[in-house]
Amino acid sequence: MPELPEVETVVRHLKPDLIGQKIISFQSNWSKVLDNINIDQFLETISDQKILDVTRRAKFIVLNLEKGFIPIHLRMTGRLFPNDRIPDEKHISAVFQLSDIFLIFKDTRKFGRIYWYDEWSDFDIKHGIEPLGELFTQEWLLMSIHSKKRQMKALLLDQHFIAGLGNIYVDEALWSARIHPLSISNEVSSVKIKRLHRSIRAILESAIVYNGTTFINFSFKDGIPGSYRNQLQIFDREGLLCKRCNTTIKKIRAAGRGTYYCTRCQKR
DNA sequence: CCGTTTGTTCTGCC
DNA sequence: GGGCAGAACAAACG
Structure with a gap:
């Protein structure tokens, strides 16, 4: 994927x-x-x-x-x-x-x-902003998220909004910024959104360095796997402990997708 | 046969 | 008619 x-x-x-x-x-x-x-x-x-x-x-x-x-x-x-x-x-x-x-x-x-x-x-024009591009600024993200009233997970998965994030990196970014996946975009604090901006960039850049996350059956050239999987903090870790606070990680459905989050770090 | 997986498109609601 | 949520869809597999 x-x-x-x-x-x-x-x-x-x-x-x-x-x-x-x-x-x-x-x-x-x-x-x-x-x-x-x-x-x-x-x-x-x-x-x-x-x-x-x-x-x-x-x-x-x-x-x-x-x-x-x-x-x-x-x-x-x-x-x-x-x-x-x-x-x-x-x-x-x-x-x-x-x-x-x-x-x-x-x-x-x-x-x-x-x-x-x-x-x-x-x-x-069919696609949203590039999260690693120079137009993707803290100010843009703050304004754009606050101007909508949508579940955060669904919003970040929307390719017309930000292009390139999928299920894995959305969960990672929300955990990193301590945002509940079902929280409503216009109610998320500015502090959290600024943190989210940094998280999205840092996570994507790091994942590229690791050649991505091979999960299930994606691989490039000759099946060489990406190794970011070892860096995952929250995705696919249901039942394991949150690396920040030791609380058991939960899996729910958000925006129709399997969604992992920490009930203690990521409050609504 | 059913559940699961993804992003996109649709449908319908407010 | 815009914004949004959720269903349907594209196939294959176990």
């Missing part, structure tokens, strides 16, 4: 292998893998184009071509990796044949999608 740090990790590892490669062809083994373009148009548009860069926006891996962009969303179980041949495995949703290498999109659950955009802005 890749979130921002995992996607960033994939992007950084793909970059050196993909930059400068030309797209020779594309094949899909799963008709729904292309989300907003049909295969014929896609083939015609991308063939012979060079990959100029590989970047990240929200939780999308973006192939920047000479003309246009291919955002790829891994969703739950998607994996994107370069290989010298097409693997003889199940669940290969799509394959890009490049000049020197194949780019494989393997996706067991088939929720992952490939998109096409001519214009960067058409894609960009």
